[in-house]
Amino acid sequence: MKISTIIFFLLIIFSCSKKESHEASLVYNINPNYSDSLSLDVNFVYKSDDKGILLLRYENSSWGDNDIFNCIKDFKVSPKPISIDFDRDSSFITIKTKANLKNTIKYSIVQDFKDPLLNKYRYRPILDKNYFHILGMRLFMIPEGVFDKESSKEKITITWGAIPNNGLFHSSFGVDKKQNLEVTKEELNASFFVGGDFRRYMFDYKGYPVYFVTRGDWKMFHDEDIFNILKETITFQNDFWNDPRKGIYSVSLLPTFEPWTTTSKAYSVGGSGLPNSFISFASNNDGISLKRISWLYNHELLHKWISRTIKNENEVEQYWFSEGFTDYYAYKLMLKNDKLNVEEFIETFNKEVIIPHYNDSINTIPNSELTFQKYWSNYTLYQKLPYRRGLLYAFLIDTQIKEQSQFVMSLDDLMQDLLDMSLQDENLRLNNAIFKQLLSRYLNSQALVEFKNYIINGHLIDFTGKLPEGLSLEMQNNIPLLKIKSSIDTTQLENNLKL
Numbered sequence: 001m002k003i004s005t006i007i008f009f010l011l012i013i014f015s016c017s018k019k020e021s022h023e024a025s026l027v028y029n030i031n032p033n034y035s036d037s038l039s040l041d042v043n044f045v046y047k048s049d050d051k052g053i054l055l056l057r058y059e060n061s062s063w064g065d066n067d068i069f070n071c072i073k074d075f076k077v078s079p080k081p082i083s084i085d086f087d088r089d090s091s092f093i094t095i096k097t098k099a100n101l102k103n104t105i106k107y108s109i110v111q112d113f114k115d116p117l118l119n120k121y122r123y124r125p126i127l128d129k130n131y132f133h134i135l136g137m138r139l140f141m142i143p144e145g146v147f148d149k150e151s152s153k154e155k156i157t158i159t160w161g162a163i164p165n166n167g168l169f170h171s172s173f174g175v176d177k178k179q180n181l182e183v184t185k186e187e188l189n190a191s192f193f194v195g196g197d198f199r200r201y202m203f204d205y206k207g208y209p210v211y212f213v214t215r216g217d218w219k220m221f222h223d224e225d226i227f228n229i230l231k232e233t234i235t236f237q238n239d240f241w242n243d244p245r246k247g248i249y250s251v252s253l254l255p256t257f258e259p260w261t262t263t264s265k266a267y268s269v270g271g272s273g274l275p276n277s278f279i280s281f282a283s284n285n286d287g288i289s290l291k292r293i294s295w296l297y298n299h300e301l302l303h304k305w306i307s308r309t310i311k312n313e314n315e316v317e318q319y320w321f322s323e324g325f326t327d328y329y330a331y332k333l334m335l336k337n338d339k340l341n342v343e344e345f346i347e348t349f350n351k352e353v354i355i356p357h358y359n360d361s362i363n364t365i366p367n368s369e370l371t372f373q374k375y376w377s378n379y380t381l382y383q384k385l386p387y388r389r390g391l392l393y394a395f396l397i398d399t400q401i402k403e404q405s406q407f408v409m410s411l412d413d414l415m416q417d418l419l420d421m422s423l424q425d426e427n428l429r430l431n432n433a434i435f436k437q438l439l440s441r442y443l444n445s446q447a448l449v450e451f452k453n454y455i456i457n458g459h460l461i462d463f464t465g466k467l468p469e470g471l472s473l474e475m476q477n478n479i480p481l482l483k484i485k486s487s488i489d490t491t492q493l494e495n496n497l498k499l
Contacts (some may be wrong), residue, residue: 024157024180025146031161032195038127039073039108040134045234046143047102053081054095054103055144059137060088063123063272064379067112068138071125075107093141109139116257119268123280125317126254130197131167131215133254134480135279137189147185151426156181156188160195170213172250172277176201190274193369194252197478201227209248210234216255226253229290233297236337240412241305250277251297258339260285269296273303283480294339298330306415310422313429316375316386317367320455321422325415327353328398331391335366335498342494349395350481357388358460359478366458391453392461399468401442402499410499414438432456468496 009146026044033039050056060069069088077084081097097103111127126133146154147387152418160177163169171193173179181188201212201223212227230251248383256264260283267287278300283289306326312318331348332358334340340348357363375382398411417438422428432451453459463480470493474483484490 003024024155026143026154027157027159028140032164033108034129034164034249037073037108037110038129038131038132039110040073040125040127040132040139041108042139042141043104043106044141044342045102045104046146047100048095049145052097052099052101054093054142056093056105057142058091058093060091061376062137065123065374068124071109071114071138073108073110073413076105077105088374092144105141107141109134109190117254119258119270119281119283119405120257122256122270122279122489123252123272130165130360131194131198133194133252133279135189136191136193140188142188150186151184152185153182155301156183160193165196168193168198168200168213169193169195170198170200170211170250170252174248174250174276175211187275190251192250192274192277192279199223203227203231205234205238205249206246208246211248211250212253213250216254216284218255219284220286221290221293225290226293226332227293229297232337233294233301237298237301237304237333240333240336241416242483243305243419244423247276251280252277253282255284256281258283258285259288262285269293269297273300273301273308275308278303278305291339295330295334298334298339299326301331301371302326302329305312305321305419310418311429314372315433317369318430319370319375319386320367320390320393321435323387324392325394327387328391328394329415332398332497342490342497345497346482346484353391354481355479356384357392360385360388363389363456364460366367367456369458373397382463389458393451396450396454396463396466397439397443397447397459399466400447402468402496404443407496407499409442412499417441461483468493468497 026043026046028044031041033041034235046054058069058072060067062068067088069086075084077097079097079101081095081103081311083096087094095103109125111125113121113124113214115128117128123135123138155228158173158179158181160169169175169177171179173181196215198213198215198430202209206225210230212230214223214226234249245313256268258268260266263288267285268285269280269282269288269292271278280296280300282293301324306329306371307322312322314323331340335342335345362381365385370382370386394411401414402410419428436448436451439451454461467473467482470485470488470490472485473480475481484493
């Protein structure tokens, strides 16, 4: 064979290989529409199955929100289908058409609540005349069959049109408006996209960019204040976990508008950790402080490891871990990083955790009551119960591990074990059996009895004789509050708590 012929065939093979490497299973085209109405207009093409059925998944109820189907407008399929059925209960849209037919799906996503933006609307599609903010699960209808299983990664292309008023565009996948991705279904759903009058900041962490985007005229702080908190938190927590993984990271912060008047002083901070980012929200009024933002950012960033890497087998049933241990480590790492002193640490425990936990009328219900359905259908009832229960339990066993190891080890070591196990096996899911097995490496058999009593059965923790040296219990209104003994060296206590 001639050399020229060989080169010709090599070029063909290389060309086909290159084309195949970028061939997406699904291509979403999204155009912000600010002329006719405030909407995000989406279209994609997908083929029906052998029976002529095309099933689209769109989360109607999730993250405490219901009736997200209300945000769908102008849903169209071409060629014209035989039927379209919207099933809100199952979060499915069923299209019946000819077998193995390519269908073009078009729909618009709109905001379904009136101004102003209150914190309770933070996870719904937000479309204002100046900006938009939306989660992937609120934007994408995902055809069944694209992802074979939970861990399957598929090639997805997302292309955005022009942003109104030459506004900024950003997403948890980066700064480009065309994105060729290889992601799981969860990673596609747990993403965020913003556009409009945002301001973007960036710093380098070990060769990869960390982005911060925000908007609005903040009353109590400047952008740089939050950006500095983010830089410090990212650096400290990544160093704490000694995580070998690298990549971009993004954080958004939106102002919400709770009333702050002489008769109504309402404020709220909140957010959610996503696979390579987190979103955050704060009331733009006098109730917000940098310390509250600092705690929130410590909490949300921790979800990169606790719940996003160390994953629960049963999400809500293990909130005592994924939320409770996250809360505990948010406070502990702020103490380690000298963002709280020991007095503030104890005061926060009493005010934010112990008092509301003991005043909670359902604080002793067994963990079996905290199922996904029960928790989210009665969120106002359950709310922070597993958070506080898990935090107090984490404090207990952290103290016990330190004392039984003569301050050679702490709960940090158990958490690092869990991270290492999860990095080695991405299919690992934390359950009670795995946690108890790990616990047995650090504590004696009595710890397993206490795990059953305090976590499984929901009994209130008796801290008598189980507190770090230098702390005592003081009963106030039948609530056992933590108190620093006046006779002890607070420096030593602080060092022990930091370990």
